[in-house]
Amino acid sequence: MLVYDKLTIDIESHIVTYDDTPVDLNHKQYCLLKLFLEYPNHVLTYDVIAGNIWDLERTPTPGNLRAHIKGLRKALRDANCEDDIIETVHGIGYRLKNLNINKQSQSAKLPPAYVIKNFLASQSIEYLAIDQNWIIQNLSEGVVNYSDYPEFIKIGMPLQEGFPEFIGIEDILLKVITKEYESFELKGIARASNPNRPEYINFHVVNDKSQDPDKLEKKLLFIFFENASEYMIYKQRFVQRENETYLLLEYRDNEGRMDDPIATQD
Structure with a gap:
């Protein structure tokens, strides 16, 4: 799970949400956002982005990359993200907007609602x-x-x-x-x-x-x-076996007393 303020990426399911609202991304936009969240404190240059997301034979032009960034920003706005969280660093590349550290830690305390819902169901x-x-x-x-x-x-x-x-x-x-x-x-x-x-x-x-x-x-x-069925049934079986063991031991003890001549005289 990658978390940035109200933005969350579930790495396993590839589901992206902003404040529990699904973010509709194409594959390249998803890869771009994931890369930014993996390196939140770095300015990512054109070469770094292209080398991590595109094959060497299909390296985009700087103009194509700008178009993908623009599409990613629009998708985030469509999911009610008010700020442009991806900033342009002119002459260098792009980076995530710097967040207050306390705000980051607070947003990471709880998983999004759909994760909790899936956990409860499981x-x-x-x-x-x-x-x-x-x-x-x-x-x-x-x-x-x-x-x-x-x-x-x-x-x-x-x-x-x-x-x-x-x-x-x-x-x-x-x-x-x-x-x-x-x-x-x-x-x-x-x-x-x-x-x-x-x-x-x-x-x-x-x-x-x-x-x-x-x-x-x-x-x-x-x-x-x-x-709680599984636990209760197991508990009942355990108590039943405990009682059966107790009765068996009591029976054997009584039989021993019957065979003991001293016990019989008493």
């Missing part, structure tokens, strides 16, 4: 967001499969209609949404009637710390639904 985690009235405001596509009442999992519907597990704990949810509690968890909730639902689910409830603490009407709670 870990069998779905989510939804509710307001202070427990009304669903946002949700992931697969969260319906974590409910016994999927027909009620829609934006604008009360949380408790689709997830009765939360009935009776509204006071706890309110303390999370007002930040009295950092978070709240329900673990090992067993499946009931929906055949598409995992056998066991963990619920993780967290608040949005970025919101104004004085504006309750705008606060949201995020609930993450984790497929």
Whole structure:
């Protein structure tokens, strides 16, 4: 992953985004941008750029290179990039616009939204967001499969209609949404009637710390639904084997006592 302010390049997927907005680039434009992000503190001359991106037989003219740079700048503007982040150093070449170091480090703290979304999906985690009235405001596509009442999992519907597990704990949810509690968890909730639902689910409830603490009407709670079936089934098997081992040892101990004449006299 290469990151420059709000601009991100995923090296594996070749996906480029600016502030989570996809940037539409052709192959040469992508290679140019990648080269600039790989050498953010360097002025790249015509020879360096041409030698890294083009074959010797197809070396562009300086005019052709300027056209590619112009196209890259336009693509970034089309993705709502307000500044010309690629600067011309007259008589030498091109470079990335110098950024404040603190701004760079802040932008690199969190991956873009699509990376987080793909990670959650790979870990069998779905989510939804509710307001202070427990009304669903946002949700992931697969969260319906974590409910016994999927027909009620829609934006604008009360949380408790689709997830009765939360009935009776509204006071706890309110303390999370007002930040009295950092978070709240329900673990090992067993499946009931929906055949598409995992056998066991963990619920993780967290608040949005970025919101104004004085504006309750705008606060949201995020609930993450984790497929805990594999862990719970493994845990049950472990406990079952532990009990079986205990009973076997107890049985053998009792048999030993039966064969012991001293024990029999007692």
